[in-house]
Amino acid sequence: MPKMNMVQAINMALRQEMEKDDSVVVLGEDVGVDGGVFRVTDGLIAQFGPERVIDTPLAESAIAGFSIGMAVSGLRPVCEMQFSGFSYFAFHQMEAHAARMRGRSLGGLSVPMVLRAPYGGGVRALEHHSESREIYWAHTPGLKMVIPSTPRTARALLLSAIRDPDPVVFYEPKALYRAFREEVPEEEETFPIGTSRIALEGKDITMISYGASLRPTLEAATELREKDGIECEIIDLLTISPLDDTLFTESIRKTGHAIVVHEAPRSFGAGAEIVTRIVEKSFLFMEAPVRRVTGFDVVIPYYQREQEYLPGVFRIVAAVRETLKF
């Protein structure tokens, strides 16, 4: 299997699906001639032409609203928000229409669109280029919210997202775009939206994470095994909403201990929902409070301070030790 980074894997998913299905179109700012500011759509316009790889004017609400119109009329638009920090310009279109069209029309119309956006910190970017606010989408009924964590999961999930009959918000951890390579099969591979996966098996404690935070979580697990002999089990959510709580439920019933790791601000973040699901479904198995290892409740600072904002290996390791000490 060819090894590739996440940018190449996403590019492959788009290319292969566009070859297969002429209803798939890509649109957004600088996605065509420029190939996207992260080169995720590189080469697509050369292969599929400007009718299917559309450089749009600079207007996020229009990109989303236009995509909604395309989708109700039979296309499968994959639109890009250049950075998730600018996707809020399109928030009302997604909330009022993408998320509601199926219900509003009693299933007569649907909006099979994907809204892609790079999210997260750690790339020394300017303001608005580093946040992690997946909750805005996850809390919105009618939307699905997906965040891959590796090249292979990114490719498989994007394929599933494009084919999904419902609107999917697809956040790409930009810090992982070129961070590492993974084998990704040339032949088609999908991954069901709404299912998490076990990223590492263990018996002592459950670590629940997703997206960019999965890497430090894995590193922390290694350090904990080596230094403390602690065997961590890691659940990679992949889909934030609708949330799959089956795997982490099983896991904590086995380990009795858990932490949640994400970059987003802590309060009212995804961690809260996960802790609550554990309380609701596994209360009697909880041997200690589930700790949240997250960003803080402030705007992520500019890059001189962002590493101290982000939940890193040190913070994760400490949280695991505290939890097991409880």
Next chain:
Amino acid sequence: MPKMNMVQAINMALRQEMEKDDSVVVLGEDVGVDGGVFRVTDGLIAQFGPERVIDTPLAESAIAGFSIGMAVSGLRPVCEMQFSGFSYFAFHQMEAHAARMRGRSLGGLSVPMVLRAPYGGGVRALEHHSESREIYWAHTPGLKMVIPSTPRTARALLLSAIRDPDPVVFYEPKALYRAFREEVPEEEETFPIGTSRIALEGKDITMISYGASLRPTLEAATELREKDGIECEIIDLLTISPLDDTLFTESIRKTGHAIVVHEAPRSFGAGAEIVTRIVEKSFLFMEAPVRRVTGFDVVIPYYQREQEYLPGVFRIVAAVRETLKF
């Protein structure tokens, strides 16, 4: 003390503060000549004139962005979103600027604005006029999110919000606008943002709620006392963010049991944060899982079905009994 409903109480707060401080201006759609679609700003234009009570064109992002400009330059705008369901058109302005101006300028500039919006169901309204999505604001660093539950708290909190140096999103439970009257002192009364209150004292179980849901919660408590002899303690949050967890922490340490009640969709809702705070701060006092009594993870249905969507007395009573049975 004069008795008044919530509409009158909010109107009084606006009027009194505008009399006192000429930097306070009101703006929004139909807030002037019409007095607001709920009559909340009724009479203000007659008293203060169109320069201070501003009927704006139909554009929420502009109402918010314009208010941000007014606020950085010395005014204290109180802008209205006609319904919270349309406030998302202004979401990017609030997230990118109202919430960030202080931090971006290292305290050199601030945005002392209030964004008012009626929210919630139960008034047999059309689509987009009934939702409860306070999380979008509560999860946004730099904003404060307030939801009063009675005429008196509405008046006192709005006064505090107007005087607050930071931007405050102020959701008004429209189902309670004219639901009941309460004594509200003519003389000035404020209520500190970021503090909850005990709405009812009890010893058996803690009910945590806010806004429109407080009423059915109170009714449920009465029913439970009469029918089951259960004494419920009710915490009325009033401020959703920054969340005051001191009172409900004390309370559950006393009762060992709790439920959370809100209209918003359950997943990734305020209930999750509250349950998680309880786990983080009072784990060893928890005698049962904290139940969430909420709306469902769907768009609130049109009015023939909305009562079955909303968390009513029956649902709350059942949840309390289940929790105490655990």
Next chain:
Amino acid sequence: MPKREIDLPYRIEYLSILDENGQLDSALDPHLPDDLLLRLYQGMVLARKFDERMLVLQRQGKIGTFAPTKGQEAQIGAAANLAKDDWLVPSFREAPSEVWRGKSMESVLLYYSGYNEGGRVPEGGRDLPVSVPVGSQPLHAAGIAYTLKYRRTNNVAMTFFGDGATSEGDFHEALNFASVFQVPVVFVCQNNQWAISLPRSRQTHSRTIAQKALAYDMPGLQVDGNDILAVYQAAKEAVDRARQGEGPTFLELITYRLSLHTTADDPTKYRKQEEVKEWEKRDPITRFAKYLTEKGLLTEQKIEEIANRVISDIRSAEEAWSTRTEKGVDPLDMFTHAYSQLPPNLLDQKEELRLELQAKRVQSDQQANVRD
């Protein structure tokens, strides 16, 4: 100081064919076939009578808040240019056009009486459902038009919105996208002079709304929106242009909201009755009736006949609606169309609600027994 003028072929024109007294400017006569003229007349009468009937039902508490369309019935002239397989993207004051296009009055009644069932789209699904967020719909029409162009059809999309909607950023973005991509869409602004309490003059500083098309080098036209012949003709030219691949057009229909903004509104707070009286003289239906009568297509008796026909249509729609509503609703339906398939959290929540409803029934039965 002198500056070089950039020459731009700016023209914003105004089209009127039938004046307020039903007098035809014969130079502009679109020469529509008699049967179409009569169908347009009947469509307007139906819309008017249905609107009046809904107001009664609302006052009786049988339906909830709705947006009356009285005075804006000539909008049908625009929709009448659409083929069955063209697309209609309405906002919330287009019941006349929607019913003209085949939406049942029963579903209109269901929608306004709080049944999600009222959102069901007509067969073929090329009419989007009523949508409330002002200004957000034109973008959908532009996107649909992109599909129509991409698929090499010669269909078009037509979207309706109000004067207030033109202040929303989405309106600007929609016109910009439509013109940049030259898609077959017709933007129809129903300028009814008011956005709830805000008069047109305070909504925007420009003399006309039509001129906003100039910002995109898009053809823009102002039309007497109470003159159904002018509306028909203007829309026809726009639709033809779109079908021929000549891109979008913007139409401003000058009309008037003779009734309430919605049934929750009290216009006496913000507008003078005299103004309404003035506009009543320009009623689109009386004007057209006069013209058709002089043209010999209408007679007292024929008018009566048509009135009776539409009234009986309304009555049967109302009966269908009553039978439907007597059946009541199953609250569990609120989950049905949330997603293509119910995810686990919704399956659980649906089961929760099912049990709650069951328990409630048991309780009320018990209470009933107690009372016996």
Next chain:
Amino acid sequence: MPKREIDLPYRIEYLSILDENGQLDSALDPHLPDDLLLRLYQGMVLARKFDERMLVLQRQGKIGTFAPTKGQEAQIGAAANLAKDDWLVPSFREAPSEVWRGKSMESVLLYYSGYNEGGRVPEGGRDLPVSVPVGSQPLHAAGIAYTLKYRRTNNVAMTFFGDGATSEGDFHEALNFASVFQVPVVFVCQNNQWAISLPRSRQTHSRTIAQKALAYDMPGLQVDGNDILAVYQAAKEAVDRARQGEGPTFLELITYRLSLHTTADDPTKYRKQEEVKEWEKRDPITRFAKYLTEKGLLTEQKIEEIANRVISDIRSAEEAWSTRTEKGVDPLDMFTHAYSQLPPNLLDQKEELRLELQAKRVQSDQQANVRD
């Protein structure tokens, strides 16, 4: 078919005073005092040299991504019309104007090297900080202008944004609000022909951007944006109009982004080098230098002198910046300006971070000791 034309006094004019070869159209000479002419020249040279220096620092990895301003220095001509107590609302390509207004180059360097400290606003706080979300800033300028009018000052607000920004809904809403409320604001669009990879011609379908002012019956003017005299004069008329209570004005400055969109950008992917060459001939600085030389205000030696002065200014700013950055940062500052007062959750989180940093130090010290 014939329609009645609505007459609208549409004129969009173009202003150019100094041509590409520095030849003055003396009929249009604004007759600026010599010292101002020299200050404008020095301001542009400073901006150019500072920009070049930042590019070097970025390539050396000493600062992060930034947005070069090369070729757009004549924007200073607009900002130069503002009094100290007027307001400037920049986007992100206005470093020349910000520095002209008194922002220190040290803080520009701090901002682009990842220090929140770079956002500190100059004394008096009438310049908003750099703000990245395209198209969102003009609304703030309009709101500020409302305050200025409400307070009966005769101050004005000026805001800058790009050609791409005009596609955002917020742009439309800002111009509409400003014109409806007739507030003293000047909208300055730096049309540098590109929005990252999208050429002006694909950004919007209209021939000019200036004509978008017509949608609001707002005065709009297209200006040679590489001709600082024209920019100065056009802005002067707009600012005067605003001060006299005559409302907003929209200016389109025709200029060109000679350098990268940002240092993360590779323009060879989307534009031809020939195009850049063409525009280099229209460089705003060489043109102005030629004019000032012919006017006798500049000599070889004077040019040298000015160059040396600005270079030493840049050097001292760089030194101040280095000293500041050598001090390093306290991560705990990320909490300081989140709110006027830290709420409990942030006090807790700040303490958490403090302990974490402490523990980290302990750990690394231990590791250091181990190594010894």
